[in-house]
Amino acid sequence: MLEIKGLKVKLEDEDKQILKGVDLKVEAGKVHAIMGPNGSGKSTLSYVLSGRDGYEVTDGEATLDGEDLLDMEPEERAAEGLFLAFQYPVEIPGVSNMTFLRTAVNAQRKARDEEELSATDFLKDIRAKAKTLKIDADMLKRPVNMGFSGGEKKRNEILQMAMLEPKMCILDETDSGLDVDAMKLVSEGVNALRDEGRGFLVITHYQRLLDHIKPDVVHIMADGRIVKTGGPELALEVENNGYADILAETA
Amino acid sequence: MSLLVQKQEATAALLDGVSVPAGASWITSIRDAAMARVVDNGLPHRRDEYWKYTRPDTLTAQDPVPAPVFDSGEAPMFDEIDRLKVVFVDGIFDADQSDALEGEGFTIECLSDVAQKDIHWAKDLYGQLEAKGQDPVERPLASLNTALAEDGIVIHVTGKVSRPVSFIYKHEDENSDAILHHVVKMEEGTSFTLLENGPAAARFNTVLEVDVPDNAEFHHVRAQGRDHDRRAATHMFARLGTESVFKCFTVTVNGVLTRNECVLELTGDDAVAHVAGACVGDGEFSHDDTVFITHDAVNCESRQVFKKVLRNGATGVFQGKILVKPDAQKTDGYQMSQSLLLDDDSQFLAKPELEIYADDVACSHGSTSGAIDEEGLFYLRARGVPKDIATDLMTLAFLAEAVEEIEDEALADCILTRLEGWLERRRG
Ligand SMILES: Nc1ncnc2c1ncn2[C@@H]1O[C@H](COP(=O)(O)OP(=O)(O)O)[C@@H](O)[C@H]1O
Numbered sequence: 001m002l003e004i005k006g007l008k009v010k011l012e013d014e015d016k017q018i019l020k021g022v023d024l025k026v027e028a029g030k031v032h033a034i035m036g037p038n039g040s041g042k043s044t045l046s047y048v049l050s051g052r053d054g055y056e057v058t059d060g061e062a063t064l065d066g067e068d069l070l071d072m073e074p075e076e077r078a079a080e081g082l083f084l085a086f087q088y089p090v091e092i093p094g095v096s097n098m099t100f101l102r103t104a105v106n107a108q109r110k111a112r113d114e115e116e117l118s119a120t121d122f123l124k125d126i127r128a129k130a131k132t133l134k135i136d137a138d139m140l141k142r143p144v145n146m147g148f149s150g151g152e153k154k155r156n157e158i159l160q161m162a163m164l165e166p167k168m169c170i171l172d173e174t175d176s177g178l179d180v181d182a183m184k185l186v187s188e189g190v191n192a193l194r195d196e197g198r199g200f201l202v203i204t205h206y207q208r209l210l211d212h213i214k215p216d217v218v219h220i221m222a223d224g225r226i227v228k229t230g231g232p233e234l235a236l237e238v239e240n241n242g243y244a245d246i247l248a249e250t251a
Numbered sequence: 252m253s254l255l256v257q258k259q260e261a262t263a264a265l266l267d268g269v270s271v272p273a274g275a276s277w278i279t280s281i282r283d284a285a286m287a288r289v290v291d292n293g294l295p296h297r298r299d300e301y302w303k304y305t306r307p308d309t310l311t312a313q314d315p316v317p318a319p320v321f322d323s324g325e326a327p328m329f330d331e332i333d334r335l336k337v338v339f340v341d342g343i344f345d346a347d348q349s350d351a352l353e354g355e356g357f358t359i360e361c362l363s364d365v366a367q368k369d370i371h372w373a374k375d376l377y378g379q380l381e382a383k384g385q386d387p388v389e390r391p392l393a394s395l396n397t398a399l400a401e402d403g404i405v406i407h408v409t410g411k412v413s414r415p416v417s418f419i420y421k422h423e424d425e426n427s428d429a430i431l432h433h434v435v436k437m438e439e440g441t442s443f444t445l446l447e448n449g450p451a452a453a454r455f456n457t458v459l460e461v462d463v464p465d466n467a468e469f470h471h472v473r474a475q476g477r478d479h480d481r482r483a484a485t486h487m488f489a490r491l492g493t494e495s496v497f498k499c500f501t502v503t504v505n506g507v508l509t510r511n512e513c514v515l516e517l518t519g520d521d522a523v524a525h526v527a528g529a530c531v532g533d534g535e536f537s538h539d540d541t542v543f544i545t546h547d548a549v550n551c552e553s554r555q556v557f558k559k560v561l562r563n564g565a566t567g568v569f570q571g572k573i574l575v576k577p578d579a580q581k582t583d584g585y586q587m588s589q590s591l592l593l594d595d596d597s598q599f600l601a602k603p604e605l606e607i608y609a610d611d612v613a614c615s616h617g618s619t620s621g622a623i624d625e626e627g628l629f630y631l632r633a634r635g636v637p638k639d640i641a642t643d644l645m646t647l648a649f650l651a652e653a654v655e656e657i658e659d660e661a662l663a664d665c666i667l668t669r670l671e672g673w674l675e676r677r678r679g
C-alpha cells in the first residue's frame with residue numbers, strides 16, 4: 001500500500017535536514033504505529049507524504065499503490081486515497097463544516113470520475129457517521145474547527161476520515177488531548193474503518209491508544225530515522241521504560 | 252498658485268457655458284446654489300486630502316471614457332425578488348420598461364416631473380442633505396449632481412412598505428454620461444427598502460438623499476454593474492432621527508473605477524446606522540469606499556463592515572471616519588475594513604479615522620490586509636479540494652461576513668449566490 005524508501009527531507013528555507021533516510025512499508029489491512037521522542041520528525045513525515053509546502057525532498061521516494069506520491073498536488077494525493085488526521089486541525093472561518101465536507105467528498109469523487117453524491121445521500125451519510133462520533137448538528141453547521149475543543153477537533157478529523165473513506169490513513173497524535181471517553185469514541189471510529197483494503201499509520205506517544213487500536217507493527221523514530229521495528233510489545237517497552245534504552249541500544 | 256485657485260480655474264473652464272436645467276423656481280435656486288458650491292470648491296483634484304488614493308480626473312473630465320457594454324449572459328440581480336421596477340437606460344428614466352409608478356404606503360415620482368411643479372415637498376430635501384454633507388469634507392461631485400441632474404426618483408414614504416422599490420440601471424450606449432439624483436423622504440414610524448443594480452452608463456454620478464425620521468427604518472441593497480470599463484461616483488446622504496434604523500450594503504464586481512461615498516448624520520438618540528460593502532476586483536479595478544458618520548445624539552450605534560478581494564493589480568481604498576460630537580455620549584462606533592490580497596500586485600489603502608469629543612463612548616476600528624491563509628488552504632487541499640476551489644471557498648467566506656450585514660435573508664442569498672457564481676465562472 002504505502003511504501004517509503006530512503007526518504008530524506010530538509011526544510012525548504014533552512015539548511016536543516018529533518019528526515020535522514022526513512023524506510024517504511026505499510027501493507028493493506030495492517031496497522032503500523034510510529035512512536036518516538038518529540039522533534040524526531042514524525043509530523044514532518046506525515047506532512048511530506050500529504051504534500052505540505054515548506055519541505056524539500058532531497059532523496060528517496062514514497063508511493064501509494066505504486067503511484068509516486070511526491071509528484072502529486074495535495075488534492076491529488078487525497079483523491080488517490082491518502083488521508084492525514086492532523087496533529088493540529090486547522091480552523092477555517094466562514095466555511096461550514098458541512099459545506100467543507102460535501103465539497104471534499106464530491107471533489108474526490110470527481111477526480112476519480114465517480115458520480116457526485118446527491119445532497120440527500122450526503123446528508124444521510126454524514127448524520128449517521130456524526131452520530132456515532134457524538135458530533136451534533138450544531139458542530140456540523142459551525143465553521144470548520146472554529147471554537148471546537150481539542151477533543152471535538154480530533155473527533156471531527158475522524159468524521160472526515162469516515163466520510164472520505166481513504167485507503168491509507170495517517171493519524172498524527174490523534175490521541176493527544178483526549179479524555180478517556182473521547183479516546184474511546186475516536187478509536188471506535190478508527191476500528192470501524194479497519195478493513196482488508198485499508199492501511200493505517202498511527203503516530204502516538206502512548207500505549208493507551210494502542211490498547212484500543214491494536215497495531216500489527218510498531219516503529220520507533222528518532223532523529224529522522226526509523227531506528228527500531230517490532231511487534232506490539234515494542235510499544236509496551238516504551239510505555240514502561242521510555243525511549244532511553246532503545247535509543248542507547250541503537251546509537 | 253494655490254491648489255484651491257488652480258481647482259477653481261480648472262472648474263470654471265470646464266463649466267464654461269454649462270447652465271442648470273430649466274425648472275420651477277424652487278429647484279432652480281437649489282441648483283444655482285449647488286453650482287456655486289462647485290465653482291467655489293472646485294472639482295476634486297488628486298492633491299485633495301480625500302482623493303489621494305483614487306484619481307478623480309476621469310470623473311471630472313469633460314467627456315467620459317467610453318465603456319463597452321458588457322453582456323454577462325446571466326439573469327439580472329434581484330430577479331427572484333418581488334419588487335417595483337424602475338428602469339433607467341443610460342441614466343434616462345424609461346417608462347415603458349418600468350412598472351407603473353405607484354405602490355401602497357408611498358408615492359413615487361420622477362424628478363423631471365417634480366422639477367416642473369411650482370410647489371413640492373421635495374424643496375425641503377432635494378440638495379439639502381447634500382449641502383449639509385459638504386462640511387467638514389467637500390464632495391463637489393455631489394454638488395455638481397444636485398446642480399445638473401435632470402432625472403431621478405422622488406419618493407415619499409407614508410407607511411410600512413414591505414415590497415422593495417428597485418432601480419435598474421441599464422447601460423446601452425458606450426459613451427453615456429449619466430447623472431441621477433434620488434430623494435427619499437420618510438414619515439415617522441415608516442419603513443422602506445430600496446434596491447439598486449446595474450452599470451448605468453459609461454460614467455455615472457449619483458446622489459441619494461434619505462431622510463429617516465424618528466422610528467423609521469430604511470434598508471438599501473445595491474449591486475453595481477459588472478461592465479469592466481464603467482466608472483461611477485456614488486453619494487449617499489442620510490439624516491437619522493430618534494430610534495431610527497438605516498442599513499445599506501453594496502456589492503461591486505468589476506468596474507474600472509468606483510467611488511462610493513456615504514455620509515450619515517445620527518441626530519436622534521438611539522439611532523442605528525450600518526454601512527457595509529463587499530467588492531471583488533481583478534486587474535484594472537479601483538474601488539473606493541469613503542464613509543463619514545457623525546454621531547450627534549446619545550446612545551447611537553454605527554457599524555461599518557467592508558471586505559475587498561483584490562487580484563492582478565486591483566486597488567482597494569477605504570476612508571472611513573467616525574466623528575463623535577461632544578454630547579453624543581454612549582456612542583457605539585464600530586468600523587472594520589479588510590482586504591484579501593490574492594497576489595502581490597494588488598493593494599489596499601486604508602485611512603480609518605476617529606474624532607471623538609465625548610468621553611463616554613466605545614469606538615473601535617480595525618483595518619487588515621492579508622493573503623489567503625496558507626494553513627487553511629493546505630487543510631482543504633489535503634481533503635481533496637482542488638486549490639482554486641479551496642481558494643474560492645475561503646474567499647467567499649471572507650466576503651460573506653459583509654454580506655451577512657444584510658438583514659433580509661432573501662436579499663443576502665441573492666448576493667451570496669451571485670458572488671459564488673462569479674467566483675466559479677472565473678475559474679472557468
Ligand atoms: N516548518 C518548520 N520550520 C522549522 N522547523 C521545523 C519545521 N518543521 C519541522 N521542524 C523541525 O523539525 C524537527 C521535527 O519536527 P516534527 O516533525 O514536528 O517532529 P515530531 O512530530 O516527531 O515531534 C523538529 O526539530 C522541528 O523543530
Ligand SMILES: [Mg+2]
Binds near residue numbers: 042043044172173
Ligand atoms: Mg508531531
